[in-house]
Amino acid sequence: MDKRGSRRKSSKRAARAARAEAEGKRDYSRVKTWFKRIALWGGGVAVLGLVFLAIAVAFAARSLPSYYQLKATQNAQTIVVRARDGSELVELGPSYGKWITSDEIPQVMKDAMIATEDKRFHSHFGVDPVRLTGAVIEGITGERSRVGGTSTISQQLARNVFLNSNRTLDRKLREAVLAMALEWKFSKDQILELYLNKVYFGGGAYGIDSASRKFFSHPATELSVAEAAIIAGLVKAPSRYSPTADVDAAVGRAGVVLSLMREQGKISASEARVDVSAVKLKQETGTNSVRYFTDWALPQLDLLLPETFEPIEVWTTLDPGMQKAATAAVAGNAPEGAQGALVSLDRDGAILALVGGTDYVETNYNRATNALRQPGSSWKLFVYLAALEAGYTPNDRVVDTPVSIGGWSPKNSNGRNIGETNLRTAFAYSINTVAAQLGNEVGFSAVASMARRFGITTPINTYPAMVLGSNEVRLLDMTRAFAAVSAGGASVEPYGIVKVTTGDGELLYQHERARSTQLVPDHVARGITDLLQTAVQTGTGRAAQIGRPVAGKTGTTSSNKDGYFVGFSSGVTTGVWMGRDDNKRVGGLQGGRAPAQAFAAFMRYAVKDRPVEEFDTELQLPEWQMDEEDDFFFGDPDDYYYIDEQGNLIEPGRNDEPGGALPPQGGEDGFGSEDGMRPRQQGQPARVPGQRQPPTGRGADGAPQAIDDDFLDGVIGRDRPRPSPTATRSPD
Incomplete structure (x- = not known):
């Protein structure tokens, strides 16, 4: 029984083993079958993919430009x-230098580039399988499907000529197809020649000849081993390894290139030990201030021209001699640690010189056109323009005395007051409280309106302190305003581009002079010129004298953070600003010192070939502003009737008629004039101390008058008191 049971168990085990063996054979057969199917399908797909790839490469090769067309193609616009x-003045955009043929390219330059960028260049078919495998793995596992460090020289050429620099897997696939198409259509020597003449090396230099001339001041045919290593090292990161930007980084990268060349047997051990740091680099000019001008002017081409990618020539208003003089004037007079800016305009608005800082290479921020800084007392130009338009004259008497306007009490820097003086002296010595009282009397909004009228484009607040230059402005705008005064009160529009042509001379754009409008009456322009001239002759701007008539105004902000001088002579208007970018105090900085001195240094050169021009300051006042004695016994029709803005005949004193009266002319904060100025009716001038005013048509009791007070005073010989505004003196 035991034996029979044992045999039965053995038989069962044998059966089970047989069944397991049979199942294993069946599973193996199934796996083998699936592997065969996968291999067959995979092979079919691969063959099909290769067919499609071959077709794509063939079509791409057929559509590629010819070798000579590629030689003539530029990647970007040259200006x-x-x-x-x-x-x-300067050439911007890509620089291609001279085309260097394969036979002319030094072998060391070829070896350096191949060793650095594509060591299997001569053995692959446009795509390096080893690098491609790495690309696929990185494309699958890397972040955002970015693929890097995989391109052969052929792929880089395809990207530079036909594609963008987006490092996506899709772009890499198209790049690979184009690279194989290039290899299909062109020889290795042709591909390497195209690459070395088109690859970007930084600083606008495309191709080895342009790079060699930019960095070493000689053509690429004369490249040494060390120089070739520097150039080859730039391709990886042109801005990071540029020898003009970081010499140490360029030398370090060149050492890596030499090591690679040594490992690949391209150079000997002694050549690999060459002292790269001894290479003589071309010196970059650190104060290329012309770029401040081009940074401002060239963006305007987007508005002036239709879209074009062909090389163009831009003819500008800039005077090379004046630009050099302006650069030297700013750099030579700016206090230590401070920046400076200068703008100079011709009488038609043409920019003759523009300097946005002391060193463009150090900082390309354009302080002449972009920086918003307080102009200090140079802003008083608009205060006095408004006062002159309201009826003041340079000889009017004013009083320098402490003043308070709505709790604001401006002070003079010397803490003193000089008492009675005239408007001319108050302006020349920049008396602060005179400006405050004038602004209060004519209205702070009127001052703001005058600034807008003369070209100030930045926001303007109308708080009382605005009369002393608390609003931030651009130097270009302030210079434009003074240029309008130089032009007799006519508007001036700054411009920098005269015409634009193609490389063949075809005219694309021609500047047309902007229509000029009269901003203020002639007598106002002459009056303010009188004041500006006195400021330079005897006032705060004496440092701006150049041996011929000059008119201008200084400006200094609190704590000496900003220094301003803007003025004109012989048709040239120049503005100068100095200060720190961080708005910190500059010791001893005043508009009447460094800025005025820089103005004088520049203007001596700027006007040396121009005739001396005397300023027209003779006032020809309008009838309403003539001396009172002239009209005492004859009367004036305007004393009794006038026409309002709608053309209606209005009788003075009839305030119920349209346009019969205007509200008091104080600041927008509601501060009226301290001299008790009466409401100014439409069609009548503002009340002016020391001048006869047009009558109101009403008596002291408010009833209509048949005869005005001035006429009665003249007949009976009665003297009437004439109040004066108060003001204060400030050196700037």
């Missing part, structure tokens, strides 16, 4: 900027 005399 040549010319001065007003036609000389070249």
Whole structure:
């Protein structure tokens, strides 16, 4: 029984083993079958993919431009900027240098580039399988499907010529197809020649000849081992390894290139030990201030021209000699640690010189056109323009005395008051409280309106302190305003581009002079010129004297943070600003010192070939502002009737008629004039101390008058008191 049971158990185990073996054979057969199917399908897909790839490469190769067309293709627009005399100021955009053929390219340059960028260049078919495998793995596992460090020289050429620099998997696939198409259509020597003449090396230099001339001041045919290593090292990161930006980084990268060349047997051990740091680099000019001008002017081409990618020449208003003089004047007079800016305009608004800082390479921020800084007392130009338009004259008497306007009490820097003086002296010595009282009398909003009228484009508040220059402005705008005064009160529109042509001379744009409008009456322009001239002759702007008539105004902000001087002579208007970018105090900075001195240094050169021009300051006042004695016994029709803005005949004193009266002319904060100025009716001038005023048509009791008070006073010889505004003196 035991034996029979044992045999039965053995038999069962054998059966089970047989069944397991049979099942294993069946599973193996199934797996083998699936592997065969996968291999067959995979092979089919691969063959099909290769067919499609071959077709894509073939079509791409057929559509590629010819070798000579690729040689002639530029990657971007070249802009040549010319001065007003036609000389070249600067060439912007890509620079391609001379095309160097394969036979002319030094072998060491070829070896350096191949060793650095594509060591299997001569053995692959446009795509390096080893690098491609790495690309696929990185494309699957990397962040945002970015693929890097995989491109062969052929792929880089395809990207530079036909594609953008987006490092996505899709772009890499198209790049690979184009690279194989290039290899299909062109020889290795042709591909390497195209690459070395088109690859970007930084600083606007495309191709080895442009790079060699930019960095070493000689053509690429004369490249040494060390120089070739520097250039080859730039391709990875042109801005990071540029020898003009970081010499140490460039030398370090060149050492890596030499090591790679040594490992690949391209150079000997002694050549690999060459002292790269001894390479003589071309010196970059640190104060290329022309770029401040081009940074302002060239963006305007987007508005002036239709879209074009062909090389163009931009003819500008800039005077090369004046630009150099302006650069030297700013750099030579700016206090230590401070920046400076200068703008100079011709009488038609043409920009003759523009400096946005002391060193463009150090900082390209344009302080002449972009910086918003307080102009200090140079803002008083608008205060006095408003006062002159309201009826004041340079000889009017004013009083320098402490004043308070709505709790604001401006002070003079010397803490003193001089008492009675005239408007001319108050302006020349920049007396603060005179400006405050004038602004209060004519209205702070009227001052703001005058600034807008003369070209100030920045926001303007109308708090009382605005009369002393608390609003931030651009130097270009302030210079434009003074240029309008120089033009007799006519508007001036700054411009920098005269014309634009193609490289073949075809005219694309021609500047047309902007229509000029009269901003203020002639007598106001002459009056303010009188004041500005006195400020330079005897006032705070004496440092701006140049041996011929000059009119201008200084400006200094609190704690000496900003220094301003703007003025004109012989048709040239120049504005100068100095200060720190962080708005910290500059010791000893005043508008009447460094800025005025820089103005004088520049203007001596700017006007040396221009005739001396005397200023027209003779006042020809309008009838309503003539001396009172002239009209005492004859009367004036305007004393009794006038026409309002709607053309209605209005009798003075009839306030119920349209346009019969205007509210008191104080600031927008409601502060009226302290001299008890009466409401000014439409069509009548503002009350002016020391001048006869048009009558109101009403008596002291408010009843209509048949005869005005001035006429009665003249007949009976009665003297009437004439109040004066109060003011204060400030050195700037």
